[in-house]
Amino acid sequence: MFLVAFPFLHEWPFFRMFLSEFRTFNATMFAVWLLVLLGMNLLTGYSGQVSFGHAALVLASAYLTAVLSQQYGFPLWGAIGLSGAATALVGWVTIGIPAVRLRGPYLAIATFGLMLAFPQILKLNVLTQWTQGALGIRGGVVGPPGFLGGVLDGRAWMYYVAMSVAVAMTVLFVNLTRSRTGRAFVALRDSEVGAEQMGVDVPRYKALAFGVSSLYAGIGGGLFFAVQGFVSPDSLGLIDSIFFLVAIVIGGLGSVLGSIVAALFLTFQSEAISALAGFVPGTNNLRNVFYGASLIAVIVLFPKGIAGFFQRPLWPKLREWNLGSLWSSRS
Amino acid sequence: MTLSGKAWTWVVAGLLAAMFLGAACVEGVGEFPAPVEEAPVPGVTDDEVVLGTHSSLTGPVAVYSQIALAINAYFEYVNETKGGVNGRTIKFLIEDDGYSPPKTVDLVRKLVEEDRIFALVNGFGTPTHLQVVDYLQENGVPDLFVATGATEWVKDPEARPMVFGSIPNYVGEGIILGQHIAETYPGLKLGLMSQNDDFGADGMTGIRRGVGDALDIVGEETHEVLDVDLASQVDRLHAAGVDVIAIWATPQHFATAIKHARLNLNWDVPFVLSLVSANELTVLLAGPEVIEGTVSLGYLKSAFEIDDPNVAKHHKLVQDYMGAENGNTLTLYGQYVGELVEETLRKAGRDLTREGLIEAAESITEFWCSICLGPVNTSPTDHDPVQGGFLVRAEGGRWVRFGDLVTYEGVLPGDMMVEDLAR
Numbered sequence: 078m079f080l081v082a083f084p085f086l087h088e089w090p091f092f093r094m095f096l097s098e099f100r101t102f103n104a105t106m107f108a109v110w111l112l113v114l115l116g117m118n119l120l121t122g123y124s125g126q127v128s129f130g131h132a133a134l135v136l137a138s139a140y141l142t143a144v145l146s147q148q149y150g151f152p153l154w155g156a157i158g159l160s161g162a163a164t165a166l167v168g169w170v171t172i173g174i175p176a177v178r179l180r181g182p183y184l185a186i187a188t189f190g191l192m193l194a195f196p197q198i199l200k201l202n203v204l205t206q207w208t209q210g211a212l213g214i215r216g217g218v219v220g221p222p223g224f225l226g227g228v229l230d231g232r233a234w235m236y237y238v239a240m241s242v243a244v245a246m247t248v249l250f251v252n253l254t255r256s257r258t259g260r261a262f263v264a265l266r267d268s269e270v271g272a273e274q275m276g277v278d279v280p281r282y283k284a285l286a287f288g289v290s291s292l293y294a295g296i297g298g299g300l301f302f303a304v305q306g307f308v309s310p311d312s313l314g315l316i317d318s319i320f321f322l323v324a325i326v327i328g329g330l331g332s333v334l335g336s337i338v339a340a341l342f343l344t345f346q347s348e349a350i351s352a353l354a355g356f357v358p359g360t361n362n363l364r365n366v367f368y369g370a371s372l373i374a375v376i377v378l379f380p381k382g383i384a385g386f387f388q389r390p391l392w393p394k395l396r397e398w399n400l401g402s403l404w405s406s407r408s
Numbered sequence: 409m410t411l412s413g414k415a416w417t418w419v420v421a422g423l424l425a426a427m428f429l430g431a432a433c434v435e436g437v438g439e440f441p442a443p444v445e446e447a448p449v450p451g452v453t454d455d456e457v458v459l460g461t462h463s464s465l466t467g468p469v470a471v472y473s474q475i476a477l478a479i480n481a482y483f484e485y486v487n488e489t490k491g492g493v494n495g496r497t498i499k500f501l502i503e504d505d506g507y508s509p510p511k512t513v514d515l516v517r518k519l520v521e522e523d524r525i526f527a528l529v530n531g532f533g534t535p536t537h538l539q540v541v542d543y544l545q546e547n548g549v550p551d552l553f554v555a556t557g558a559t560e561w562v563k564d565p566e567a568r569p570m571v572f573g574s575i576p577n578y579v580g581e582g583i584i585l586g587q588h589i590a591e592t593y594p595g596l597k598l599g600l601m602s603q604n605d606d607f608g609a610d611g612m613t614g615i616r617r618g619v620g621d622a623l624d625i626v627g628e629e630t631h632e633v634l635d636v637d638l639a640s641q642v643d644r645l646h647a648a649g650v651d652v653i654a655i656w657a658t659p660q661h662f663a664t665a666i667k668h669a670r671l672n673l674n675w676d677v678p679f680v681l682s683l684v685s686a687n688e689l690t691v692l693l694a695g696p697e698v699i700e701g702t703v704s705l706g707y708l709k710s711a712f713e714i715d716d717p718n719v720a721k722h723h724k725l726v727q728d729y730m731g732a733e734n735g736n737t738l739t740l741y742g743q744y745v746g747e748l749v750e751e752t753l754r755k756a757g758r759d760l761t762r763e764g765l766i767e768a769a770e771s772i773t774e775f776w777c778s779i780c781l782g783p784v785n786t787s788p789t790d791h792d793p794v795q796g797g798f799l800v801r802a803e804g805g806r807w808v809r810f811g812d813l814v815t816y817e818g819v820l821p822g823d824m825m826v827e828d829l830a831r
Contacts (some may be wrong), residue, residue: 099521106514172647197632200604211605212560305513307542311535311605312509315634316467347504347511348518368466 080372102304103344105236108243109300110324111340115250115333116293117321123254124286125266127181130172130188133195134291134319138164138298139221140199140309143214144207146302153219154238157299161292168291175283180269192315199310213309216302239300246293251333253289262286285394320346329382338383416522423678438494452496452760457753459483460525461659462515462540463555464533467506468633469658471689471738472532473557476502478742481729486750493753496760501525516540520549520666526763530574530745531553537561545570550765553745553751553793557581557684559610562792564793570767572791574745578656578682580795580816581705582614585680587814588703588799589652590622593678599627599650601641601705602664603657611656611682618824626650631657637664642673652678659685664694670698686800687737692735696805704807707797708744709779711736712806718778740779747777748784748793761785782813 113135120126138160145156172191176184199208208214223233230238253259261282264272273279302308324343329335379386451458463476492498501523503515512533517526517540527550531537534556541561544551545568553574555559562573565755576584589598598619602608608630616625627648629641638657642665652767653669655662662685669675679702686704688711711734713719719735726732726739735743741771753760755768774783786791796815800807 099518100518103514104520106510106630128697197604211535211609215542225642245550301510305510307539309509309535312539314508316506316508344514347506368783402811 094325101232101236104234105239105304107299107340107344108236108239108344109304111336112246112293112297112300114321114325114328114336114339114343115247116290116297118328118330118332118336118339119250119254119262119293119327120286120290121322122325122332122335123266124262124283126176126283126286126326127322128188128287128290129185129186129315129318129322130191130195131290131294131321132313132315133188133192134164134168134294135196135298135301136199136310136313137167138295139302139312140208140214142299142302143308144286147216148207148271149171151252153216153303157296157303160299161295164298165292165294168294169284169288170261172291173287174280176287177280177283189315192318196310196314208310211310213307213312214302216306216308219303219306235304239304242296242300246296247333247337250293254333258282258285266331323372325381325382327372329345329379329384330384332384335382431653437696441445449526450520450524450564452775455492456499457496457760458499458501458523459526459527459529459749460503460516460519460523461528461530461532462503462505462512462519462536463530464507464536465502465504467508469507469533472555472731473504474736474738475530475532475745476733477740478735478739479728479746481726481739482743482746483751484729485725486606486746488498493750494760496753498749498753500529505536506532507533507536509536512536512539512667513543520544520547523628525549526760527552527762529553529749532556534558534560541568541571550762550769551614552765554771555745556607557610558606558754562576562790565789565791569766572786572793573578574748574793575741576705576707576794576797577792578610578794579614579617581683581797582616582654582656583656583816584610584614584616584705584796584799584814585682585703586615586618586620588618589654589680590619593652594622596623596651597626597649598623599645599653599677600625601628601629601631601638601645601653601655603661604630604632607684608656610671612654615654615656625650631661633658635661637661637668639664639668639672641665642675644667644761646673646677648679652680654680655685656682657685659687659689659693661685663690666698666702667694678703683707683797686802691802691805696802699802699805702802704800705797706800706809707781707794708737708740709781710800710807711740723778743755744777744779748772748775751775751777781809782815 113131117128117131120128141160141163142156145151145159146153151159172188176187179187198204200211219235220231221229261272261277264275264277265279265282269279320343324339326337327342328337328339375383440826452585460769461476462474464470465473469626480500483500486492487497500520502589505512505515516528519528529552530541531551532555537554537556538560539552549570551571553572555574557573557575557578559577559579561568561571600612600615602612627645627650629644630639631641638661646669655665657665662681666679669677681702681704682704686706690699710715710720711719716725722740722743723735725743726735731737732739743808751772752765752769755771756765770786770788770791772784772786777784782794782796786793796813798809798813800809
């Protein structure tokens with residue numbers, strides 16, 4: 078019922094007071110980041126492998142979507158699906174399987190290398206006829222299908238598409254992590270030797286985790302191109318890969334809620350930093366200090382990420398303090 | 409660890425809340441009239457005009473944040489001493505994208521759709537601005553005087569009528585420097601070094617065109633933004649027996665290249681460099697002795713010309729309104745953009761519209777900003793305000809002008825690309 082009512086909620090005058098049309102775009106990007114970060118969390122939070130190369134996977138899929146849809150006339154949604162599948166395959170076969178032999182810091186370094194190499198590959202002259210070199214590929218404005226034309230504008234349509242995909246894939250994700258496969262991933266993370274003793278096929282599941290993670294990154298990447306309408310070799314870089322990792326650690330490793338918090342973090346961080354620095358006038362030069370300090374604060378206060386705060390005993394403890402009685406005693 | 413039932417509730421609640429928030433702000437399809445009456449022109453009221461920019465206040469190229477801060481300082485100065493432009497004070501919103509293109513999209517959309525800026529001014533960085541340039545076009549938002557010299561912005565004003573350049577575009581700059589190389593070192597061997605993106609590619613296009621067949625190009629090296637130093641590139645050019653090097657790089661990269669050549673290889677090869685790296689930062693990084701004799705292009709007065717009343721005034725301005733100790737190349741550039749915006753707003757008149765602003769920006773003729781070395785001219789087919797400058801040579805840690813004003817005025821950026829495309 079609630080889901081059905083969504084399209085009409087925006088008409089509530091109350092929300093217009095503090096929400097602008099820009100927030101729709103914000104929410105759309107949130108959906109894109111959520112997909113990417115779910116994939117990232119599966120890899121790092123559930124199966125215990127660290128990747129610095131996820132932005133490269135997202136970028137690869139965005140490029141594939143762009144080339145397929147802009148130059149080969151594929152329908153955009155088909156291109157996104159195809160790119161997602163292709164990215165999953167690439168992640169599984171070319172990274173996941175070789176990465177079976179790499180653990181911890183070694184895998185991080187290998188994926189770091191991928192991240193460094195990939196933008197440069199996109200700029201190669203021999204590929205320019207597809208990639209357009211450093212100038213990137215433009216996508217058109219995507220409108221809703223005909224029968225919805227009068228009801229939704231392109232922005233709202235994109236929001237619904239991205240958010241539906243994100244919700245559907247989140248549900249899938251939850252089911253996956255509760256399944257036999259999901260438990261195998263967790264067993265891997267906790268102890269590879271232990272997992273092997275329990276009968277988990279370690280190499281197979283490690284590669285599989287990378288494949289599924291790449292699928293999420295791939296779908297996210299395809300939507301990234303659709304939503305942003307543009308992609309260039311510099312659209313996503315090493316710094317974004319690092320931010321993905323920072324985001325899921327802050328949000329909460331090994332938790333779906335953690336990925337959601339992480340996506341919120343990624344969506345609003347730049348605005349939040351501006352706002353944070355704005356509290357103290359004349360501290361424009363100290364933005365990074367504020368940023369770093371808040372990261373440290375989160376890690377110290379919520380070692381299991383922000384999601385951990387809600388899932389751990391701290392929450393009942395707050396209830397024990399009985400804040401409600403404070404309010405009533407005042408009245 | 410899998411999700412408990414309670415955690416799962418949180419997951420659903422979180423997602424629903426996010427969808428709810430998003431859906432709540434889908435606008436433009438409701439039957440309800442907007443409760444707030446919108447101003448007919450975004451960002452313009454009776455006594456204020458709101459402009460915005462995206463800049464790198466943090467991140468790998470944060471040093472350039474001084475540009476946006478200097479523009480802001482100049483606007484504050486105009487507001488305080490002249491009461492703004494045409495009776496309107498200028499409000500300047502600076503958003504920090506940290507040089508990350510996806511963030512640029514978020515922030516520019518926020519500026520346009522939430523803060524409702526009248527125009528974007530001096531958006532900083534080629535990769536970052538590429539990500540938003542067409543969004544601004546499609547939404548009819550003037551995109552004035554971008555802080556990058558890529559020809560991409562100005563090569564086809566018909567296709568992108570909203571966007572204007574500010575510094576000499578990299579191809580034009582390359583042509584001038586290439587001609588200088590051709591005249592000074594005919595018949596010798598030339599080595600090229602450039603950043604592997606369109607900043608470098610544009611510059612090299614210009615250099616090749618300016619040089620023509622006066623020199624043999626015997627080595628071409630590229631590097632990435634993330635490279636730590638350019639020593640290996642310099643080594644290869646050294647091995648190739650190069651006599652003169654043309655380089656398109658950031659100050660940090662250029663400094664590592666010339667230090668390696670001078671100090672490690674003891675090689676006194678002449679360097680000709682983009683104006684992007686001909687500034688105080690390079691002097692600081694490489695040292696005045698190392699850069700002695702290098703040649704570049706200047707189109708604004710230099711911070712060391714304190715005998716010039718306008719430069720002295722600039723130093724005072726950044727001290728009073730920016731809280732900086734002194735002006736430098738970047739703050740001077742900021743003031744130049746500020747003056748250009750002031751002039752454009754003045755020409756656009758009291759009845760501000762976005763169309764009127766574009767028209768004004770397209771009809772600047774013989775405008776000399778207080779620190780300019782040449783006139784600013786624009787037209788509907790020429791969105792490149794400055795097309796030329798003086799050659800400058802490093803002497804004691806300062807790039808000093810020599811020769812006459814050189815321009816490529818009249819050569820339209822669109823034409824420059826033709827030869828490159830044919831190749």
